[in-house]
Amino acid sequence: NTSTCTQVIYIKDSTVPTFTAPADATLDCPDSYVVANQVCTTYVSSDVPMAISPVGTPVIISEIFIPDAGKILDINVVNLGIEHTWVGDLSVFLTSPDGTTIELVDFADACGSSNNVEINFDDEAGNGAYPAFPCPPNDQMSYEPKVPLSSFYQEQIFGTWFLTVIDNADEDGGNLISWGLQICYVTPADDPSSNPSVAALTGDVTDESDNCDPNPQAFFVDFHAYKDFTSHAEGGMFDFSTGTWSYSETPGNNGFIDLTNAPNSIVLVGPDDGGCSGGSGSAQNMFSHVIPTGTGPIYAVAFDWSYTTTDGPSFDPFGYTLDGGTTFISLTDDGGGQVQSGRALIYVSPGDVFGFIQSSIDQTCGLGQTTISNFVFIDGGCPLPVDGCPRKYCVARIWSLSDDCGNAAADQLQIIRTQDETAPVIDFPSTMTVLADNGICAPFIDLDLSQEISDACSAFGDLVITNDALMNFGNGNGTFDASGFYSPGTYNILFEVTDECGNVTTLNLTLEVIDAQAPFAVCHPNITVQLDNNGEASLTPANVDNGSSDNCGITSMTLSQSMFTVDDIGQVPVTLTVEDAAGNNNACTTIVTVLGGVIFDAGDAGGTPGDMIMVPVTVENFTDITSFQFDMEITDGTVATIVGVQDVHPDLIGFLTTVNSSTSVTVSWFDATVPFGQTFSDGTVIFNLKVMLVGVVGASTPVVLTNESSSQLVNGGPASAIVPTLGLAGTISILNAGITHNING
Known part of the structure; x- marks a missing residue:
């Protein structure tokens, strides 16, 4: 006989898969925020x-x-x-x-x-x-x-x-x-240039494992992360700064909250009576905030916590509440050590009173202390740029893993922060020297820095570039270009480049333009000057200059000699020095011929008191002279007096003398004979002035010639013209009388 039966065997998979989310990531200079596998x-x-x-x-x-x-x-x-x-x-x-x-x-x-x-x-x-x-x-x-x-x-x-x-x-x-x-x-799907919402960064879950599913695959969803204990201008503009939280101690205890490192982190310190004598019952310190309403439907808070205790975690646990403290949910492991840490991802709802709680069961035998950092609020919204920077994001990436039977691992959070903290680059020296030469005073200087300005993140067209050369010197375009014509001098030009995220680079350019070209000095090759009746003649640089020039203009001209006297009669080399504003100089030389005109020279004479002496008057440059006239005056009449004029040169027919006083006489001559014009060699005595010495021994006085004038044939005649005339003074001196001794023997 045979009998059969049926056994129903149910196979159940209740094992939760496991995985490890990627570590938090920070991207420098991304186009966006998404983490993709390369x-x-x-x-x-x-x-x-x-x-x-x-x-x-x-x-x-x-x-x-x-x-x-x-x-x-x-x-x-x-x-x-x-x-x-x-x-x-x-x-x-x-x-x-x-x-x-x-x-x-x-x-x-x-x-x-x-x-x-x-x-x-x-x-x-x-x-x-x-x-x-x-x-x-x-x-x-x-x-x-x-x-x-x-x-x-x-x-x-x-x-x-x-x-x-x-x-x-x-x-x-x-x-x-x-x-x-x-x-x-x-790949293009993850390439920011093809998909603006994507930026490449390696990062994927590890240790994906399940007892039944041979190939479990975790997936993620990205949300905007309102991070840290601070206010936020983006998205829902939520304010989680510490002033919007509530701190409470129940019942009153000696715990406290430390906000020194806010907004990055806070520290909750639990109560403790300082001893270990039985305790005072349970108490808790709570830091709470009402969950706001946002995009939804997913809301969560997340944070990292680091816990220490000198008692035991079962006596001083750390955790959180969703109802303002009525219900305490522990995060520490009662059986764990005195030092614990972790990351919590807690799903919440708008209106929940979420709070961190540092609790104590006995308020004795040591306290518990927890540091809370990387606080994140998630309102279900997509990631948004932060602080107006298109490359600054804070992303809450929630990773999830379920097996084929629906067993789900606890979600894990990865915080992805993107940033652009790299300032633009101005690859140009801070000093620049340019020489102005080749006949150009204000050279054109290329200061177009469009090829020297760059940014690791922003395109050139997205940079804000300014320079002050247009405003200060009228050159360039006020942005990346300060090119223009610059005269010699020192110019300070400020370039400023700001990228899309507010990073700023400046270049203080000191531009020095140096006039490196010396002037071109040009002199008249020969110049003639005529001494005047005072025996002087002068030149100015303009008399000598014959078209000197400089690329930037001449600022000064000087002569090696500008005044001439009878000592200079003849040819004198004179140097003209030309200088520009930069101190560059050059020189040229001209030959100055100094002409003296007709010279009447009263000689020196002397004698003893009471003597009649002769003061000779000689001439120089006396060529084709047709007339002359001058006065002779004894300066000091107590030394000598005029008697008259004698020994007139026989060729001076018509010579006239007028004794004006004891110290003054006027002489004149007009040529009335044909052919006109009289010529004497230099040093010829034309007459003697006879004077009486009336002073004492040792006295002297000048005898001067004044009011001189002469005329001379023009090109051999017959016309004549006034020519320069110079009178040179002589000296009359009274000397000791000579003594003669006769010696016999």
Whole structure:
């Protein structure tokens, strides 16, 4: 006999999967906030081997076509293999589809006589600066290239890449055996240039595990994070500054809250009576805030906590409340140690009175203390720019993981902060010196800094650029360009560049324009001056200058000699010095011919008291003279008096004398004979002035000539004209009488 029965077996999966969310991330200079996984792929050349001829200096070019699309985050050259004797002949270049070319290696820099190549190139090789590779370079290790491969970062990988090998010398030859590219890139879906809401940063969950599901996959949702104990201008404009929270102690106890490090963190210190004598019952310190209404429907708070106690966590637990303290939910592990920490993600609802609570069961035997940091409020809204900066985000990324049976791990929070704290760059020196020369006083100076101003994050067109050259000097456009004509002098020009996130860079440019060209001095080659009746003549620089010039203008002209007397009669070299405002100078020389005119010279004479003496009057430059007249005066009549004039030169027919007083006489002559014009050699005595010495021994007096005038034939006559006339004074002296002694013997 046979009987059967049926047994129903239920298999239940109640095990919760596990995973670890990525660590918090900070992105510098992102286009947005999303964290994406990068893709890394190796591509190899298929057109090798390629022969390298031993004849001449051949150039071979190998290609790799990459069909994938993405923006480069990292690139390495792998498996570069070359058979070649004397590798020092070889240099290798890499060119991207965008046309960027870098020199990977010039083996002449290190391994001239070595044979064969088997190495890789990686900016992060970390084994020394180029050229760190061994000789021969065939250990298959990675080394830094001559020019960084980072030159290709942010370029697109799609297209044809070229490896160029140049054999720079004759005779040695070989083959390019192999090469490849290992490229890590972000796909177009995660590329900020294709999707503005995305920025590339590595980061993914780890340790995804489930007892049943062989391939559990965590997913995430991003929300805007209102972070820290502060107010927020973006989104819902929520205010979580410490002044909007409420602090309470129930019942009254000796705990406290420390806000010293707010808004970044706060510290809750629980109650304790300082002893261990039975305790005073339970108490708690609470720091609470009403949950506001926002975008929804998801609301949450999150924070990091770090707890210590000198008693035990079961006596002084730390936790939170959602109802203003009625219900306490512990975060510390009663069975854990005296030091604990964690990150809490707590879903809340608008109107909840959320509070941090540092509790104590006994208020004795030591206190509990908790530091709360990275506080985040989530209202369900999407991430928003912060502080008006399009690259500054604070993102709450909530990771979730469920298995096939619906068992869900506790959600985990990753805080992603993006920032642009890098100031723009002005790659231009702070001092600049320009020479003004070649006939130009105000040279045009190129101060267009459009190619020297850059920013790691913002495009050039998004930068706010100012300079004050337009306002102060009338040059440039007031933004990136201060170009213009600058005269010699010192100019201080302030450039200021501000990026989209308010980072500012300034350049205080000191521009010095120096007049480096000396003036061009031009003199009249010959100049004639005539002494006047006082025996003087003068020149000014304008008399000598014959068109001197300077690129910036002449500020002064000076002469080495400007006054002339009878001592200068003849030819005198005179130097004209021309100077500009910068102190540059130059000089030229002219020959000045000094003419004295007709000179009447009263000689010196002397005698004893009571003597009659003769004062001779001689002439110079007495050529073709047709008339003259002058007065002779004895300055001191107590020394000598005039008797008259005698010994008149016989050729001076018609000579007239008028004794005006005892000290003054006037003489004159007019040529009435034909042919007109009388000429005497220099030093000829034309008459003697007879004087009586009436003074005492040792006395003297000048005898001066005044009111001189003369006329002279013009070009040999018959006309005549007044010519300069100069009278030179003489001296009359009274001397001791001579004594004669007769000596007999």
